[in-house]
Amino acid sequence: MIIQKFESWWVERGRCLFDEKRQGGAKMGWDVLVIKLTTDTAIEGIATCMAARSGAVSESYLNETVAPVVLGKDPHDREAIFQELWIIDRHEAFFPVFLPGPVDVALWDICAKEAGLPLFKYIGAYRTSLPAYASSNFLPSVQDYVEEALYYKEKGLKGYKMHPAGPVEFDMQVHQAVRDAVGPDYALMTDPVGDYTLDEAVRVGRQLERLNFEWFEEPFRDFELYKYTELCRTLDIPIAATETTRGCHWGVAQVIAQHAADIVRADVSWKDGITGTLKIAHLAEAFGLNVEIHTTTMNYMDMANLHVSCAIKNCKYFEYFVPEDNYRLPMKGDLPIDENGIIHVPEDKPGVGVDLDWDLIKKACHNYICQEYKG
Template identity: 45%
Template sequence: RLWALDRGNHLSIFATSAIDVALWDLAGKALDAPVWKLLGGYRDRLPVYASSARLANIEDYVAEALAYRDRGFPAYKLHPFADPLRDVEVCRAVREAVGADFKLMLDASCEYDHEQALRVGRELEKLGFHWYEEPINAYDLRGYAELCRALEIPVVAAEMVPGSIRSTAQYIAQGAGDILRADVYWRGGITALMKTAHLCEAYGIKTEPHHGGSPLMDVATLHCACAMKNCEFLEVLVPEERYRFGLKRYLEVDAEGNAHAPSGAGLGVEIDWDFIDNHTTYCG
C-alpha cells in the first residue's frame, strides 16, 4: 500500500523506509520467523568487506587494510582523498601491502570528472581491484554508460539516487552500471531493496547493498542480503565500534569474514531503549 500511495514520489523516502522495515519486523514476529527466511532464505551467512572512513594519510589506509585482512575479512574498500593522483597512490600502496589475493575496492564518492574517472579506472585495473564505485556524479547516466564500455573493471553506481526501483530501471536500461547499489534507508525499506535485487537479477546484474546508515538498518540490510542470490558482500563500516549504538546486540563477523543472519523472529535484535532515552534531546 505504501508503494501504491507513492506513485508521484511525494512521501518522505526515509519515513517510508522506517515504516517498511517495522512492518517486516512485525510480520516476522507474528509468524515467529526471521525476516530473511520470509524473504526467501537463500543463505544464513555471507562475506563482509571492511569499508573505510576518509582517513588522514596513506599509512592509515595501509594499516587498516592489513588489520582487517589479518582478522579474516575477505575484502577492504577505500574511501580516499577525492584527488585522483593521491587516490591512485593510496590504492597502489594498499595493494602492495595486502598482496594480490586480497580483494580491494575504491569508492570515489562521485568526486571525479569523466577524464579523471577513466584515468583512475585504468590504474585500478592494473592493480587488480575488484570494483570501482561511484567515480562520477550519480545523475550522469550517460557518463556511467561510457565508463562501463571503456573499462574492464566493474563500475558500481546508484546507491542513494532518489526514485528507488524506478531509477534503478533507468540505470539498467542505459547500461549505466555493471553492479548496482541499493540501500534500505535511502530506497524505501526492505521491500524496495528486494525489488531492486530481483530487477537486477532478471538482467544478470549484481546488487551490492549499501550500508544501512544505522545499526538497526544494517541488520535489515543483512536480512535482505541473506535472501539475495545476486549479492556478493555485506558492507561493514569500520572501525565497527564507531557505528555501534542503540541496540543491545550488534552484527558480528566470524573468523572467516562472514556475518551470520539473526535467528530470532522478525529482525532478531532488541533496541536499547535506555540508550535512546539517554541520548534524546527534548524541545519545547
C-alpha cells in the same frame, strides 16, 4: 491487526563522523531516529532512521507526513503503504532519500514476528551467511588506509573498500599502497564518492584494472548517466552505481536501461526499505546483474540489510562500515561476524532478531513523539 501506535525518539550521537570537506558549513551530527510501530495485538516493529543533517526535519517528516499514512493500516499491506508514500513524495513532500525505508522495515519486522520467523525466512531464505568486507570512512593519509586495511585483513575480513578523499593523485596513491600492503589476491574496492571527471575516472579505472580491484564505485554523481555509460563501455573493471539515485527501482531501471552500471547498489535505508530493496534486487537479477547492498551507517538497519542479502542470490558481500563503534548506536552488541570474516544472519529470533538499548535511547533522547490511532 492494525498499527495502533507510532513512536519516535531522536537520539543525538554528539559528534560528526564525516570529514570536514563533505560536512560543509552546515551541522552534520549524524544523529539517529528510532521508530517503533505497535499493533493492536501488541507486536512491535522497530527501525532506525538517519538524521545526519537535521533530526528536527527528519522527525517532522515522520510524524507529520508518514505517521498518518501508517496509523490504522494493516502492516501486511506493505505494498499499498509503499505506493501511497510514493504518491505523497511526488506531490510536494520530497522526502529525504533515507526517510520512507525505515518505516517499511518496521512493517516487515512486525509481520515476521507475527509469523514467528526470522526476517530472511519470512521473505524467503536463500542462505544464512555471506562474506563481509571492511569499508572505510574518509581518512587523512595514505598510511591510515594501509594500516586499516591490514588490521581488518588480520581480523579475517574478506576484503577492504577504501573511500579516498581526493584529489585523484592522492586516491591513486592510496590504491597502490593498499594493494602493495595486502598482497595481489585480497579483494579490494574503491569508492571516491562522486567527484571525478570522465577523463579522471578512466585514468583511475585503468589503474584499478592493473591492480586487480573487484569494482570501481560511484566515481560520478548518480544522475550523470552519460558519464557512467561511457565509463562502463571503456573499462573492463565492473562499475558500481545507484547508491543515492532517487526513484527506488524506477531510478535504477533507467541506469540499467542505459548500460550505466555493471553492479547496482541498494539498501533498506536509502531505497525505500525491504520492499524497495527487493524490487531492485529482483530487477537486477533479471538483467544478470549483482546488487551489492550498501551500509546504512546504522548497525540495526545493517542487520535488516543482512536479512535481505540472505534472501537473494545476486549479492556477493556484506558491507561492514568501520570502525564499528561509530555505527553501533543504539543497537546492543556487535554485528555477528565470525573470526573468518563471515557474517551470520540470526536464526533463533523472529523479525530482525537483535535488540536496541532502550535505556540509552531514552537517556540520550532529544525529543519523543507518540501518535495513536483512534479509529
